[in-house]
Amino acid sequence: MELRKYIGRRLVQVVIIFFVILTVLFLLFRLAPGDPVSRMVDPDMTPEDAHRLKVELGLDKPLGIQYLVYLKNFFTGHFGYSFHYGEPVVNIIWSRLPNTVLLFTTSIILSALVGVFLGKIASWHKGKKTDSILTIGALVTHTLFLPWLALIMIWLFSYKFGWFPITGMISEDVWLDPDSGFIAKSLDVMYHMVLPLSTLFLIHFGAYLLIMRSSMLETLKEDYILTARAKGLEEKVIRDHHAAPNAALPVVTSVGLSLAFSINGGALTETVFTWPGIGRELVFSVSQNDYPLAQASFLLIAAVVLVSNVVVDVLYAYLDPRIRY
Amino acid sequence: MTVRERFPLLNSFLDGWSIFKQSLLGRIGLVLLILFALMAVCSYIPPLIDPMYNPMTGVDPAITCCTPPGMRHWLGTDFMGRDILSQLLAGARVAFMVGISAAVMSIVLGVAIGMTAGYMGRFIDTLLMRLADMIMVMPTLLVVLILAAVFGQLNIWTIVLIIALFRWPGVSRIIRGQTLSLKQRPFIEAAKVAGASHSRIIFQHIMPNVLPLAFLFMTFRVTSAIITEAALAFLGFGDPGTVSWGMMLQWVWKTGHMFKAPYWLLPPGICISLITLSFYMLGRAMDEVLDPRLRKEDQTD
Numbered sequence: 001m002e003l004r005k006y007i008g009r010r011l012v013q014v015v016i017i018f019f020v021i022l023t024v025l026f027l028l029f030r031l032a033p034g035d036p037v038s039r040m041v042d043p044d045m046t047p048e049d050a051h052r053l054k055v056e057l058g059l060d061k062p063l064g065i066q067y068l069v070y071l072k073n074f075f076t077g078h079f080g081y082s083f084h085y086g087e088p089v090v091n092i093i094w095s096r097l098p099n100t101v102l103l104f105t106t107s108i109i110l111s112a113l114v115g116v117f118l119g120k121i122a123s124w125h126k127g128k129k130t131d132s133i134l135t136i137g138a139l140v141t142h143t144l145f146l147p148w149l150a151l152i153m154i155w156l157f158s159y160k161f162g163w164f165p166i167t168g169m170i171s172e173d174v175w176l177d178p179d180s181g182f183i184a185k186s187l188d189v190m191y192h193m194v195l196p197l198s199t200l201f202l203i204h205f206g207a208y209l210l211i212m213r214s215s216m217l218e219t220l221k222e223d224y225i226l227t228a229r230a231k232g233l234e235e236k237v238i239r240d241h242h243a244a245p246n247a248a249l250p251v252v253t254s255v256g257l258s259l260a261f262s263i264n265g266g267a268l269t270e271t272v273f274t275w276p277g278i279g280r281e282l283v284f285s286v287s288q289n290d291y292p293l294a295q296a297s298f299l300l301i302a303a304v305v306l307v308s309n310v311v312v313d314v315l316y317a318y319l320d321p322r323i324r325y
Numbered sequence: 326m327t328v329r330e331r332f333p334l335l336n337s338f339l340d341g342w343s344i345f346k347q348s349l350l351g352r353i354g355l356v357l358l359i360l361f362a363l364m365a366v367c368s369y370i371p372p373l374i375d376p377m378y379n380p381m382t383g384v385d386p387a388i389t390c391c392t393p394p395g396m397r398h399w400l401g402t403d404f405m406g407r408d409i410l411s412q413l414l415a416g417a418r419v420a421f422m423v424g425i426s427a428a429v430m431s432i433v434l435g436v437a438i439g440m441t442a443g444y445m446g447r448f449i450d451t452l453l454m455r456l457a458d459m460i461m462v463m464p465t466l467l468v469v470l471i472l473a474a475v476f477g478q479l480n481i482w483t484i485v486l487i488i489a490l491f492r493w494p495g496v497s498r499i500i501r502g503q504t505l506s507l508k509q510r511p512f513i514e515a516a517k518v519a520g521a522s523h524s525r526i527i528f529q530h531i532m533p534n535v536l537p538l539a540f541l542f543m544t545f546r547v548t549s550a551i552i553t554e555a556a557l558a559f560l561g562f563g564d565p566g567t568v569s570w571g572m573m574l575q576w577v578w579k580t581g582h583m584f585k586a587p588y589w590l591l592p593p594g595i596c597i598s599l600i601t602l603s604f605y606m607l608g609r610a611m612d613e614v615l616d617p618r619l620r621k622e623d624q625t626d
């Protein structure tokens with residue numbers, strides 16, 4: 001019951017924050033120097049089409065009315081038309097969302113799992129060689145400059161060795177072939193995902209490793225670990241069943257706190273590997289002055305960040321019964 | 326009275342230094358940073374030797390495409406015949422400039438807002454902290470991108486300012502927590518009874534106690550500012566008038582030389598990664614100085 005109330009409160013917060021972002025974005029796009037009409041209406045449109053769109057978006061009305069129209073359009077899914085693609089923006093971003101979610105969640109889950117596992121090992125061998133190697137390795141990979149790492153990955157594994165495709169998410173010959181079934185297509189996507197996923201993984205696992213390590217070292221000082229030792233339990237049991245689950249909690253928090261950082265990284269990775277996701281679409285649309293697309297991609301990313309934050313917090317509250325908000 | 330006793334600030338600095346010295350990570354980080362600082366200082370030399378070594382406008386008349394390292398150009402040249410070493414040195418200057426100015430601004434903001442929220446409490450506290458929550462979840466790089474979409478080309482100081490405006494919440498949360506616990510201490514009560522004003526209590530009594538922590542956060546803010554600027558430049562939204570390491574990577578990438586010219590691709594990336602690593606190590610070592618718990622843990626083993 002408590003938990004449900006907490007979730008409810010967090011969701012209300014998210015809605016309020018989202019409204020603020022929505023409003024700030026509206027004001028930015030309308031009040032910034034330059035012509036707001038040119039930002040929402042494709043300069044290549046015929047005058048009649050442009051006029052129709054202007055009326056649809058309420059650009060001929062006072063600011064207050066424009067804001068209401070903007071909200072109404074937002075809730076009915078009208079984001080205008082992309083200048084570059086000439087399609088409704090909403091279609092474009094919906095088709096990109098699954099690709100981003102796929103790459104992003106896989107990389108976060110993978111790096112958190114491996115980071116927790118290696119952090120556990122490092123703390124267990126504290127002060128020994130294993131610990132030094134893992135800690136220094138984590139520090140070094142975590143501080144690598146992501147776009148550069150991505151370029152190096154492409155240079156090494158696609159260009160020098162030729163093991164993986166240089167860019168993209170699918171091979172056309174596999175997807176256009178009517179004979180290839182679901183499995184062949186999935187394998188194709190996985191094959192394309194190896195390099196971007198490894199890039200994100202290399203950058204992120206180090207942070208989780210370091211957090212898990214220090215959290216483990218704190219946990220091992222607790223009284224219940226002493227009790228477990230006094231009971232004569234095996235060291236492995238103490239490590240894996242008594243200490244690790246408790247020590248892993250801060251990692252969950254850090255996943256939440258580093259989400260914004262990971263999203264930045266995701267956008268960079270998508271751009272370098274031309275992975276057709278939202279982040280790449282945002283970068284691309286900004287460089288093309290495709291304002292409606294840029295605005296909608298940003299809003300979607302903001303929504304994803306906000307919702308994931310709530311998911312992480314709820315997960316935390318669920319995992320740690322001592323915490324109730 | 327010894328010199329140490331006469332200057333309490335110097336004394337605490339020397340105490341901190343003696344702990345800092347013991348940390349291997351801290352020493353490595355400091356040495357690396359000094360090297361980068363030297364690079365930044367040396368960046369003024371090449372253009373003085375010959376105008377062709379100017380990182381932005383200098384073009385070697387004898388060269389028309391990118392060339393591998395040689396006697397004339399120690400690290401080779403880029404596709405226009407500009408010297409890569411001079412660009413790398415200039416990049417160090419930009420990195421320090423961006424990193425330190427953005428960090429100082431965001432720390433000043435964070436400390437001021439954190440102390441205000443913690444000290445004033447109630448409505449102001451809630452308002453400021455909700456604002457912090459909101460800004461904290463925003464991915465800074467993408468925020469700068471969307472601002473670049475609206476305002477067009479951003480210059481380097483605007484970028485620094487935006488980074489600072491979006492990176493204060495982490496600091497202010499920690500400072501707020503510290504302020505809340507300080508507020509309960511008797512010396513604050515005493516100051517209140519003695520009739521000290523709010524601003525006097527905040528700046529004279531609370532600030533000195535939270536500053537060391539703010540200083541620690543500064544090292545992390547420096548790295549995040551450097552990375553954000555580099556990423557922005559890499560994506561092609563940097564200040565076209567500055568030669569930063571991110572800008573160099575953008576040139577390699579966009580001109581399609583990444584497969585042909587590893588001598589051009591490697592140095593800027595290594596520099597960004599190493600400067601991040603060194604500030605990070607410095608931060609961890611300072612963490613040990615400020616947090617006695619961490620220190621004890623290391624001493625017992």
